[in-house]
Amino acid sequence: MAERYYELSELEAKAPKLFGIPTGTKLDEMFYKIEQEGDEYVKKPLGGIPHLAVMNVTGVPDSGKSVLAEQFAVTQANAGYKVLFVTVESPANFLYTALKQKSVALGADFSKVEKNIVVIDASESDELRENPKALLDTMAYAIREKKVTNVIIDSITGLYEHKEVMARQIVRQFFNFLKKWKQTAILVSQKRSAQASESAEAAGGLAVAHIVDGTIVMDKKLIETRWDVSLYGLPLGSVLRTIRIDGCRLTAHDSRSWVFEITEMGTVEILAPLSDFIKKKAR
Amino acid sequence: MEVIATPKGGNVDKMAEKVFMESINILGGLKKLVEYRNLTWLPSLAEAAYVVVLKNEVFRSYGEIAKELGITEQTARNIATADEERVKRYLEGQLDEKPNEHIAGGIAKIAYRKLKEEGRLDEEEVVMAQKEIEVLDIDWAVHVLARIKGLDFPASKEQIGERLQGMIVKGRAIEEILDEIAYPVKSPAELLHKIKEKLS
Numbered sequence: 001m002a003e004r005y006y007e008l009s010e011l012e013a014k015a016p017k018l019f020g021i022p023t024g025t026k027l028d029e030m031f032y033k034i035e036q037e038g039d040e041y042v043k044k045p046l047g048g049i050p051h052l053a054v055m056n057v058t059g060v061p062d063s064g065k066s067v068l069a070e071q072f073a074v075t076q077a078n079a080g081y082k083v084l085f086v087t088v089e090s091p092a093n094f095l096y097t098a099l100k101q102k103s104v105a106l107g108a109d110f111s112k113v114e115k116n117i118v119v120i121d122a123s124e125s126d127e128l129r130e131n132p133k134a135l136l137d138t139m140a141y142a143i144r145e146k147k148v149t150n151v152i153i154d155s156i157t158g159l160y161e162h163k164e165v166m167a168r169q170i171v172r173q174f175f176n177f178l179k180k181w182k183q184t185a186i187l188v189s190q191k192r193s194a195q196a197s198e199s200a201e202a203a204g205g206l207a208v209a210h211i212v213d214g215t216i217v218m219d220k221k222l223i224e225t226r227w228d229v230s231l232y233g234l235p236l237g238s239v240l241r242t243i244r245i246d247g248c249r250l251t252a253h254d255s256r257s258w259v260f261e262i263t264e265m266g267t268v269e270i271l272a273p274l275s276d277f278i279k280k281k282a283r
Numbered sequence: 284m285e286v287i288a289t290p291k292g293g294n295v296d297k298m299a300e301k302v303f304m305e306s307i308n309i310l311g312g313l314k315k316l317v318e319y320r321n322l323t324w325l326p327s328l329a330e331a332a333y334v335v336v337l338k339n340e341v342f343r344s345y346g347e348i349a350k351e352l353g354i355t356e357q358t359a360r361n362i363a364t365a366d367e368e369r370v371k372r373y374l375e376g377q378l379d380e381k382p383n384e385h386i387a388g389g390i391a392k393i394a395y396r397k398l399k400e401e402g403r404l405d406e407e408e409v410v411m412a413q414k415e416i417e418v419l420d421i422d423w424a425v426h427v428l429a430r431i432k433g434l435d436f437p438a439s440k441e442q443i444g445e446r447l448q449g450m451i452v453k454g455r456a457i458e459e460i461l462d463e464i465a466y467p468v469k470s471p472a473e474l475l476h477k478i479k480e481k482l483s
Contacts, residue, residue: 092286099284114284121288134290140342141291 018251020048021150021184024075024106025068026270027216030245030254043252049214050250054178054185056156056209058202059218064241064260065188066090068218068268069152070102072186076150077116078108084139084148084183085119088129088158092121098266105265118146122158129159132170136177143181151178155188157202167207175211187212198257200246214248219257233281242274295336296429298404302332303425305394306387310374324387326475329424330354331391334362339395340404352428353436353470362388367396423452424475431474437467443474453482 022028031046049055049072057065066089073083087095099117103110120138122128128135142148153159156174160166171187178185189202198219200209209215221240223229232240243260245253257274271277306328307313316324333352337343338359343351348359362385369382370389398404430446431438440461450457457478464477 092284092288096284117284119284119286121286125288125290127290131290137341138287138291142287144342146285 016052018046019051020046021051021053022048022075022079023068023072025071025260025268026258027068027243027245030258030270031248032252032254034252046251049184049186050248052179052182052184053213053248053250054175054183054187055248056187056189056200056202056212056215057218058189058191058200058208058215060191060220063218063220064243064262064268065190065218066098066154067102067262067266068216068243069154069186069188070095070098071106071268073117073150073152074099074102074106074108074113077113078103078106080112081116081150082146082148083117083150083152084142084146085117086122086135086139086151086153087119088122088153088155090154091123092119095119101266105263105267118142118148132159132173135159136173139177140181143183149183151183151185153185153187155190156208157188157190164205167205168211171207171211198242198244209246213250214253215246217244217246218242219244231278233278243268243270295333295341296432298336298340299329299332300425300429301398301404302335302391302394303329305398306332306390309390309394309397323479326424326472326479327387328391329428329475330472331362331385331387332394332425333428334359334388335391335395338363351432352472354472358385361385362391365389365392367392423450423478426450427452427475427478428471431471434471436471437469438474440466443468452478455482 018033020028020031028048029045031049032043033046034041035044036042057068059065073085077083085095090098099113100110102108103113120128120135120142122135128138139151143151153174156171157167159174160170174187187208189208191202195201198217200206200215200217202208219242221228221242223232223234223236223238223240228234229236234240241260241262242257244257245255258270259272259274259277260268260270263269272280307316310316310324330352334348334354337348337351345356345359345363348354348363349356352359365385365388366382367389369378369384370386371393372378373382373386374390395404427447427450430450431443434442434446444458444461447457447461452460460478460481463481468474468477
């Protein structure tokens with residue numbers, strides 16, 4: 001009979017090592033661990049999202065979720081790791097162009113990136129989009145055959161967009177699957193118009209946020225009043241983008257909102273904590 | 284960048300059917316089975332074919348396989364871990380005693396490996412002559428298992444009847460056979476055995 005309980009000490013050998021999987025953004029420094037050095041405890045950046053974490057990236061439309069996911073894919077593929085990119089929204093040929101552009105912007109070797117990314121195109125296959133079992137079997141095939149270590153699903157909400165009551169069940173299946181296959185993963189999730197833009201909530205309610213290991217919230221604010229202009233020091237009509245680690249059960253993290261930009265080349269560049277940004281602009 | 288645009292490993296029923304047919308081939312073909320009155324092996328072979336495919340092609344855990352097929356986890360494990368070489372030697376008459384292995388499991392594993400090595404598992408066509416099997420009326424076990432896939436057991440007459448509706452087994456309407464067996468049926472394996480009893 002399978003063991004149903006463990007003594008804590010028995011789990012030591014099974015516990016995953018805590019280290020970061022780089023995303024190619026400043027997020028890598030925003031996750032950290034506390035280590036003892038002599039008598040002191042010091043904060044050490046993890047260098048990426050925690051290894052084997054399943055992270056949720058949520059935000060309103062055009063807040064940069066896919067840009068971040070693609071940047072993570074290119075960074076990992078360029079470092080020689082196999083990435084499985086499940087595209088539910090954008091057809092694979094469009095994804096190809098986006099990844100190629102990002103490789104140029106990040107100074108990555110595209111021939112290497114191209115070789116290390118496997119794409120499952122669920123955007124154009126009803127069977128893969130509508131039948132979680134078919135998609136999971138296909139992902140298992142890709143992970144096993146291609147020796148994948150990182151998975152991106154853009155977007156998980158696309159798998160239950162017309163059946164949100166199923167959200168919890170579907171997200172749980174994918175989460176358990178990713179754990180079973182020891183993957184570090186990013187699940188992109190979309191918000192509904194009624195949901196607060198700065199919260200971890202997404203389509204299906206808090207289903208994704210509750211189940212996964214952590215959530216990163218990306219937000220954008222249109223500078224539309226005189227008050228906004230004086231507070232943020234940005235011209236009327238411009239856009240202020242923020243990113244925040246809403247929570248992560250695997251490691252400590254910075255919990256502030258940070259200002260970021262999507263550069264002309266289409267990459268995420270995290271600039272400064274929002275509070276510092278405001279202070280600097282006010283000067 | 285490799286793009287996978289169609290589902291992989293999805294058609295478990297087709298693959299299990301192929302493993303089942305190939306297993307029969309390994310045993311010397313249907314005729315030999317009929318001659319030696321070994322038709323009782325067929326339900327076990329059908330079950331083993333499903334276990335081997337679910338384990339190796341869609342990576343189900345023993346718990347999941349047990350639930351899906353209505354067998355115990357231990358049976359699923361015995362099938363999937365059967366030592367096929369020992370089973371092969373036993374079938375070839377090289378062993379004096381029956382080995383302590385799941386025989387049908389070993390045969391299904393040999394069949395699976397053969398199909399995989401020859402690249403026939405993923406092919407569209409069923410390997411063995413479908414006509415021959417239909418004429419002999421012995422493919423019913425696979426079809427019954429395929430139709431009741433996902434059904435929760437114990438199952439009532441209505442639930443089973445709904446799935447098997449319209450099937451003809453050895454020239455008899457399934458509805459007629461289902462009228463004669465006792466309910467609830469505890470597992471797919473029990474259903475196969477009960478149907479078989481009514482056929483003999």
